[in-house]
Amino acid sequence: MYVAVKGGETAIAEAHRLLADRRRGPRDLPALSLAQIAGQLSLAVDRVMAEASLYDPILAALAVKQARGDMIEAIFLLRAYRTTLPRLAISQPLETAAMQIERRVSATYKDLPGGQLLGPTFDYTHRLLDPDLAGEEAEPETPARRAVSGEKVMRVSDILDGEGLVEGDGSFGPDHVAGDITREPLDFPMPRDTRLQVLARGDEGFLLALAYSTQRGYGRTHPFVGEIRIGLADVEIELPELGFSVPLGRIRITECQMVNQFKGSAKEPPQFTRGYGLVFGQSERKAMAMSLVDRALRADEFGEDIVAPAQDQEFVLSHADNVQATGFVEHLKLPHYVDFQAELDLVRRMRAEYEAKRAGQAGDEDAITSEAAQ
Amino acid sequence: MTAEQPLLKVSNLSRFYGGRIGCLDVSFDLWPGEVLAIVGESGSGKTTLLNCVSSRLQAQAGRVEYRMRDGRLRALSDMGEAERRFLMRTDWGFVHQNPADGLRMTVSAGANVGERLMAVGARHYGHIRETAVDWLQRVEINTDRVDDPPRAFSGGMRQRLQIARNLVTAPRLVFMDEPTGGLDVSVQARLLDLLRGLVSDLGLAVILVTHDLAVARLLSHRMMVMKDGRVIEAGLTDRVLDDPREPYTQLLVSSILQV
Amino acid sequence: MSAIEGIARTNFAYLDEQTKRMIRRAILKAIAIPGYQVPFASREMPMPYGWGTGGVQVTAAIIGPEDRLKVIDQGADDTTNAVSIRAFFEKVANVAVTTHTRDATIIQTRHRIPEAPLSEGQVLVYQVPIPEPLRFLEPRETETRMMHALEEYGLMHVKLYEDIARNGHIATTYAYPVQVAGRYVMDPSPIPKFDNPKMDRSPALQLFGAGREKRIYAVPPFTEVKSLDFEDHPFTIQRFDKPCALCGSTHSYLDEVVLDDRGGRMFVCSDTDFCEERREAGHVGPLGVPA
Numbered sequence: 039m040y041v042a043v044k045g046g047e048t049a050i051a052e053a054h055r056l057l058a059d060r061r062r063g064p065r066d067l068p069a070l071s072l073a074q075i076a077g078q079l080s081l082a083v084d085r086v087m088a089e090a091s092l093y094d095p096i097l098a099a100l101a102v103k104q105a106r107g108d109m110i111e112a113i114f115l116l117r118a119y120r121t122t123l124p125r126l127a128i129s130q131p132l133e134t135a136a137m138q139i140e141r142r143v144s145a146t147y148k149d150l151p152g153g154q155l156l157g158p159t160f161d162y163t164h165r166l167l168d169p170d171l172a173g174e175e176a177e178p179e180t181p182a183r184r185a186v187s188g189e190k191v192m193r194v195s196d197i198l199d200g201e202g203l204v205e206g207d208g209s210f211g212p213d214h215v216a217g218d219i220t221r222e223p224l225d226f227p228m229p230r231d232t233r234l235q236v237l238a239r240g241d242e243g244f245l246l247a248l249a250y251s252t253q254r255g256y257g258r259t260h261p262f263v264g265e266i267r268i269g270l271a272d273v274e275i276e277l278p279e280l281g282f283s284v285p286l287g288r289i290r291i292t293e294c295q296m297v298n299q300f301k302g303s304a305k306e307p308p309q310f311t312r313g314y315g316l317v318f319g320q321s322e323r324k325a326m327a328m329s330l331v332d333r334a335l336r337a338d339e340f341g342e343d344i345v346a347p348a349q350d351q352e353f354v355l356s357h358a359d360n361v362q363a364t365g366f367v368e369h370l371k372l373p374h375y376v377d378f379q380a381e382l383d384l385v386r387r388m389r390a391e392y393e394a395k396r397a398g399q400a401g402d403e404d405a406i407t408s409e410a411a412q
Numbered sequence: 413m414t415a416e417q418p419l420l421k422v423s424n425l426s427r428f429y430g431g432r433i434g435c436l437d438v439s440f441d442l443w444p445g446e447v448l449a450i451v452g453e454s455g456s457g458k459t460t461l462l463n464c465v466s467s468r469l470q471a472q473a474g475r476v477e478y479r480m481r482d483g484r485l486r487a488l489s490d491m492g493e494a495e496r497r498f499l500m501r502t503d504w505g506f507v508h509q510n511p512a513d514g515l516r517m518t519v520s521a522g523a524n525v526g527e528r529l530m531a532v533g534a535r536h537y538g539h540i541r542e543t544a545v546d547w548l549q550r551v552e553i554n555t556d557r558v559d560d561p562p563r564a565f566s567g568g569m570r571q572r573l574q575i576a577r578n579l580v581t582a583p584r585l586v587f588m589d590e591p592t593g594g595l596d597v598s599v600q601a602r603l604l605d606l607l608r609g610l611v612s613d614l615g616l617a618v619i620l621v622t623h624d625l626a627v628a629r630l631l632s633h634r635m636m637v638m639k640d641g642r643v644i645e646a647g648l649t650d651r652v653l654d655d656p657r658e659p660y661t662q663l664l665v666s667s668i669l670q671v
Numbered sequence: 672m673s674a675i676e677g678i679a680r681t682n683f684a685y686l687d688e689q690t691k692r693m694i695r696r697a698i699l700k701a702i703a704i705p706g707y708q709v710p711f712a713s714r715e716m717p718m719p720y721g722w723g724t725g726g727v728q729v730t731a732a733i734i735g736p737e738d739r740l741k742v743i744d745q746g747a748d749d750t751t752n753a754v755s756i757r758a759f760f761e762k763v764a765n766v767a768v769t770t771h772t773r774d775a776t777i778i779q780t781r782h783r784i785p786e787a788p789l790s791e792g793q794v795l796v797y798q799v800p801i802p803e804p805l806r807f808l809e810p811r812e813t814e815t816r817m818m819h820a821l822e823e824y825g826l827m828h829v830k831l832y833e834d835i836a837r838n839g840h841i842a843t844t845y846a847y848p849v850q851v852a853g854r855y856v857m858d859p860s861p862i863p864k865f866d867n868p869k870m871d872r873s874p875a876l877q878l879f880g881a882g883r884e885k886r887i888y889a890v891p892p893f894t895e896v897k898s899l900d901f902e903d904h905p906f907t908i909q910r911f912d913k914p915c916a917l918c919g920s921t922h923s924y925l926d927e928v929v930l931d932d933r934g935g936r937m938f939v940c941s942d943t944d945f946c947e948e949r950r951e952a953g954h955v956g957p958l959g960v961p962a
Contacts, residue, residue, distance in 0.1 A: 527829050
């Protein structure tokens with residue numbers, strides 16, 4: 039006798055137990071502490087914070103640990119937590135000119151006020167696996183430090199702006215309230231503020247591939263890295279009762295300003311245009327990709343033909359979110375047997391009709407041959 | 413509605429692209445059953461004018477009025493988007509130079525012809541199909557091609573299919589943008605012949621854009637010559653072609669009509 | 672680590688009250704315009720997109736302590752995702768749950784409508800993956816919105832026409848498009864077309880939530896829901912040659928179960944509650960045993 043599969047509840051509970059076991063790994067090894075993860079896998083933590091849109095290294099470290107190092111799962115965990123938080127205030131725009139810079143490079147000028155600063159970059163490391171890291175590590179040397187000057191470091195866009203050769207920052211009307219894509223549904227066509235929000239939390243790999251495609255001719259934008267800067271920026275909020283801004287704390291961010299050639303249009307003179315990228319933590323790759331895609335998405339604004347995927351708002355912005363993407367791709371493993379049954383029935387019926395038709399045709403041919411034979 | 417009343421009234425229509433003129437201050441009337449050719453070189457503004465009149469493009473100044481089936485003359489700008497679209501898919505047709513712009517290349521010929529019927533509420537598969545087959549015959553497409561997609565058709569067949577797709581709802585006004593452009597000469601001749609027959613059988617009013625004066629001669633009753641966005645000469649087709657008044661028109665006629 | 676101590680606390684039914692009010696407003700609008708997709712600010716839920724986040728948010732916005740919730744997936748109460756969603760509401764809303772269609776005040780479903788007729792006062796909440804019935808004909812949101820606004824549904828019938836021209840019949844078996852109250856064309860979510868007739872003039876309120884796509888739509892009670900068709904090719908539903916092997920039902924949707932590797936098959940009700948009730952009432956199918 040057939041008995042329908044039962045016991046989903048028990049199965050789920052057992053699966054969770056097994057998952058917890060595998061997450062912990064061999065018991066004879068010490069468990070990772072959140073401080074270790076936040077301190078030593080900090081770029082993983084940064085990516086989780088950036089794509090979850092929540093700046094909290096310890097919670098991000100917890101997410102990485104709980105997700106067994108699966109980045110998208112960790113992002114998902116942190117986002118699900120973020121949803122439950124109230125939105126208390128909107129900060130003032132970050133003053134990135136005043137940030138405490140740890141790294142700053144420009145590809146457009148050999149030297150510039152504030153100087154070029156390599157900072158903690160992989161760029162010139164030779165990618166050779168280092169056996170010294172395999173065991174008990176020796177204490178690394180103490181890096182050189184410079185005194186914090188506290189002076190603003192002018193942005194490359196300000197230098198070009200002095201000559202009037204780059205478009206301005208642009209502004210919304212005085213009544214414009216910055217959108218919030220986590221509180222309002224997307225509505226196409228999207229203005230640039232919400233587009234940038236989507237890109238800032240968009241999947242690093244997806245943006246990287248799109249940015250790469252623009253360099254290979256799918257929506258070319260003639261980019262130069264005006265500037266990349268990484269460092270600590272103050273977050274301030276304005277308190278209406280006080281009438282001035284008060285600092286809340288500092289966060290590490292990566293900013294990229296891409297400068298793009300532009301021949302001018304009916305409305306605009308020839309000048310450089312810009313693509314913008316800003317990401318929580320240290321993630322140059324993401325900030326650069328974001329700035330390339332931001333510029334590509336402005337095709338319409340500059341009267342450029344929209345011919346490539348990276349220029350297509352609906353395509354880029356509807357598919358950039360990795361938590362959405364992974365959910366929908368992976369939902370295919372949920373049972374679909376009701377729909378499949380319906381399709382199975384249809385294919386069987388159509389196959390029967392097809393066979394019947396073929397048999398009929400074969401019959402006709404036989405008839406013709408037999409006629410001919412007669 | 414009587415033949416004394418124009419079907420379409422265009423007054424002082426202008427359209428600019430930035431500082432450049434697309435078409436400037438164009439006015440004309442079109443009568444039921446009349447074929448009006450707009451001729452000129454490429455860049456003369458004839459396609460801009462066609463698009464503005466057919467409200468595929470927004471004019472910046474001027475008016476287009478159309479006599480509805482109830483006899484009332486209505487300004488297109490006073491209609492809502494829904495009403496305008498309804499008009500465009502029932503009482504009007506638009507034949508593009510490139511059939512791919514006017515057809516669904518991946519659905520069957522039958523569905524291409526039937527779409528406008530279904531859009532206005534036809535819900536009987538058999539009748540829709542019969543009508544589609546009938547129209548394929550009228551545009552000289554073998555009816556056993558009814559289930560083939562236009563992708564499998566030759567250029568001339570695609571253009572005839574596009575015409576059938578437009579005429580199935582018995583429109584009173586059809587816009588045509590270089591309908592024979594891009595076809596080789598023998599195919600052109602056959603298509604022109606077909607078009608002439610359909611236009612006179614159905615009493616269609618047509619606004620035809622062409623750079624080919626021979627096409628204008630064969631199809632149109634009246635013509636307008638455009639240069640730099642302006643209409644520089646208008647009149648009965650035979651008169652304009654046999655006795656052009658403007659020097660530019662004389663040049664056009666002498667350079668093209670050598671046959 | 673004060674941040675970590677704050678984590679566990681969540682509101683009744685997970686969502687904060689402000690969010691619930693926002694969702695309720697979207698639901699009210701959806702009820703006021705039957706079949707129209709209302710955009711809403713879908714929240715990130717603690718379960719993956721595509722796994723019922725839309726349905727869960729709708730349920731969370733309407734559920735109260737007095738409600739009795741039933742959750743089904745593929746018609747069954749014991750499929751893992753149904754179990755998981757039910758457990759979620761037990762945990763965050765401490766709500767009473769049931770597997771009996773008749774006893775439930777809210778039924779959240781994926782891919783089926785229960786066989787037992789629904790009654791006034793019940794709410795059926797559908798989980799919807801792609802709310803836009805025109806999506807696979809026209810991928811652009813800006814275009815499809817215009818098509819709905821202007822009621823330009825010719826393209827939908829072009830697709831059905833092509834089916835008949837090619838196959839002799841309409842070849843859509845699930846997510847079969849419907850027109851609601853003579854106006855909006857709507858995707859009924861991927862239910863088999865077998866279930867479509869149950870939507871028509873149902874006494875229950877039907878709510879549809881698409882979390883990833885951020886849309887809510889509704890069919891109010893006793894509203895006409897018509898499956899698109901042609902006069903000479905009317906809409907028909909699937910019929911099964913065999914009765915349910917367990918309860919002998921001949922008028923329910925059946926799952927095919929593969930019994931062995933020699934082509935052995937049996938068919939059983941996809942609605943597990945319906946099947947059990949029938950067996951309890953003494954109905955026995957060819958392979959069943961009396962309850």
